[in-house]
Structure formats: structure tokens, C-alpha cells
Amino acid sequence: MLLYERLAGSLRGQIARGALRAGERLPSIRQLALGHGLSAATAVQACLQLEREGLVVARPRSGYYVRAAVPPPPAAKPPRRRVPGAVNNPALQEVLDMLARSDVLPLHSATPSPALLPQAALTAALSRSLRHHPAAVLDYAPPQGLPALRRQIARRYAQLGAAVSPDEIVITAGAMEGISLALRTLAEPGDVVLVETPTYHGILQAVAALRLKVLEVPNLPGQGIDVARLDQLLQQNRVRAAVLVPNFNNPLGSVTGDAAKQALLASCARHGTVVIEDDVYGDLAWSGERPSPLRRWDTRGNLISCGSFSKSLSPGLRLGWIAAGAWTDALVRAKYFSTVGAASLPQLAMAEYLQKHDLERHLRRLRRALADNAQRLHEAISRHWPAGTRASEPRGGLSLWLQLPEGGDGQMLFEAALEQGIGTSPGVLFSSRGDYGDCLRLSCGMPWDARLEQALKKLGQLAARQLA
Structure with missing residues (x-):
């Protein structure tokens, strides 16, 4: 047995016996090396092995921690709706009231x-844009958006292996405006649109608003879109468009594999269904390996792609886009x-930020923080x-x-x-008919602190009281 395997086995045993409990920090690499008479490189290999096994998780500039043993992810439930x-879902009307509140965690x-x-960096880019382009800031931007920003977005697609011309990009006020514009362009009231379940409540609201x-x-x-079921539904129904979130679906965090992505595109093209892709979370792969x-x-x-800077750089600048192809x-x-x-100012500032700053460097920090928060x-x-609470593992x-x-009620x-x-999102928001009544979505977007720890403890107490 190799030296690093022996050390990994020793730590594995301590975790199994409870000597190292969930959330506790492993000894530092230096302490492990000195305590076991090994090199630092061997100690690192042992920790990496435990990380591959899912027993520990690395936290930036902090070390390795024992991973929480949470029960398996929520089981998939067949949707009640089998016909268009x-x-x-009356609960969708409550979302606007919730978003307007500033007095909740x-x-x-x-x-x-x-x-x-x-x-x-973004504040500096806004200031420079005001100083250097005062006339442009005060004037209308072209309906399609400023060319400088469209070029930066097309360049980003090229880095991901996708050919997109700046001429087919339309700048929008976030991805949701892009999805709404695409649906309005493709469909008439009464047409059928395919969506995932569970899915982001904003997509359901857009579909409802357009009747x-x-x-x-x-x-x-853990698997993503059920492509076999998708093909069955398209065979049985005339579907005008499919609004899909293949990368880190909100709320599950699932990723649809590359083979399944190709299969769903082929199926939709075969049945005359246009795909509207919502890819706002694609850049937030915690491992750093961005899905395609x-x-x-x-x-x-046969595809309209929608994206946004809201989840990676700034929700408040309200900048998204459509890569529209033949529908440009x-x-x-x-x-x-x-x-x-x-608006002109956010576009000018974002284009300058993307030209002068290393986006990947920022994304690496953001991904590490989100992964740490989730853990x-x-x-x-x-x-x-x-006991018995189940959590996804996005x-x-x-x-x-x-x-x-059993017996829990998310609402x-x-x-x-x-x-x-404390603000939470009940599961009923993520279904067209109010399914997932025993589910809840929480955000990983807040840095961990004592206030957040206390909020999670309070939520656990409320859940236990409800079950009792």
C-alpha cells in the first residue's frame, strides 16, 4: 500500500468512527506530514483522495473539512400534468411581494x-463610461444593443466552443426579458410550451402572462432533463417551443449531459419545436469545468440562447442577451x-469591464465561495x-x-x-400546478457568517416543530 493510501485510510477510519465529525477541519497539511512522518506532497495526495471519495471538501485558504453526511437527494416525482x-398556481402571485421586501434574510x-x-471594478467602469462617453450615456442605445458589448459576448461563446456572430446577439434587460421576447415572437396565445419540472417560477410567470x-x-x-420523456411528449403533442435550463437547473442544480443535450436538440428539431435555452447558471460550475x-x-x-450577467457579475445592471440566429x-x-x-450606461460599463478585467479570475473566486456556502x-x-430531511447535491x-x-409542508x-x-422559497412555486408541497429552495449566494448559521438553526427548529 502506498504511503498516501495509508494516511487516507487512517483519516477515513477517524471519519467513520466519528472522531472527525461533519464540518470539522482536518489537521493542516503540515500537521499531517509531521504527525505521520510523511512529506507534504504525500499528505496532499491523501487529502485529494478523500476529496475524490466525497468524504472531505476543500475550502479556499482554510483547509480540508469533513463533508456533511446529508440523506440522499429528493426523489424524482412524476408531474401530475400529462396534458397541456x-x-x-396562485402562489406565483406572492413572489412579487416577497421580492419587494428588504427586511428579511x-x-x-x-x-x-x-x-x-x-x-x-464595476463601479470604476461605470465612472469611466460616464466621463469618457457622456453623450452616449444620455442617448438611446440601438435596439439590438451596443456593438462593443455584443462582440464581448460573442467572444465568450467562442471560448466555449460555440460559433455565435455579434450580429445575431440582442441585448436585453436580463435573461427573463430575452425568454419573454422569444416566446412572444414564436408563439400565439393558446400555443403549447414545454418546460421542466421543477423549474424557475419566472419562466412559469412568463408563460402565464402570454396566455x-x-x-x-x-x-x-443529478441527471437533468428526462430526454426520453421529452421525446414522448413531443410525439403526443404539438409543442411550439421548449424553455429549458440544461445547466444547473433552478432549483435542482442538475446538469444535462452532452449526449442528452444533443438528443433533445435532435428531438425538438424533428418535431418542429424551437428550443429556448436559459443558460444563466452555466458559468457557476463549482469545479470550474463549465458545462457546454x-x-x-x-x-x-433550431435554438434561441438566452444568457445574463445577473448571476455572475451584477444583478442590478440588468444586462442579458439573446443569441437569436434566424430570429434576430x-x-x-x-x-x-x-x-x-x-440602457446605454450599463452596456458601456460592462463592455469596458470585460475588455480590461480577467472574467475567469473573478469566476474562480465566485465558484469557490458558492461551493463553500453550499457545503x-x-x-x-x-x-x-x-432527521429524514433530504437535500440536493448540485x-x-x-x-x-x-x-x-413525511408530513412536512414547505408553504x-x-x-x-x-x-x-428569514426568506425561503416554498417548493410549490416551481410547478405550474403547485406540486412539491413538501419541498423548499434555499440560496447558496450569501457568504457564511454567524447570522446565517443561526437562521439555518432556526429553520430546523421550525421544521421540527411543524412535524411534531
């Missing part, structure tokens, strides 16, 4: 905290008739929540999806938490 129908908000974003019918395809924990956007695999021109002219007109164009959430849930994104033990827990000043 209108979105019928925002565990309901799937956005990164400002503390995790490059505030100084479209919805058909749900399962998104499976659908655009990389689209060979039929129609979407530029739709944008013009909707809001004329996006700490897992640890707090294992310590403070009722590999990226901003969400943690929880399923309460009741949401209401009880709100009275304590």
Missing part, C-alpha cells in the same frame, strides 16, 4: 451577494416595440434539521433543493420563517 393546460434569492461580486399552455417534462436530480451550452451542439439552427430581425423588432433598447448549508442542515448554480420528512415553513425574518 394553463398555468394554475434573503435565503429565497437565487442571486449572489454583492460581497461576492467585483464591486470596485400560453404548458406541458411539463421531468428534470431528474446547447449552442455548441446546435447543427440545425424579429427579436430586434420585438425589443424595439417593447422597450426601444437597453456549510449541508452541514447546518445535518446538524439542525429533522455541482453548481445558486440553489439548494430540500425535501422535508407552512415558508410562512413561519417569514415571521422570523
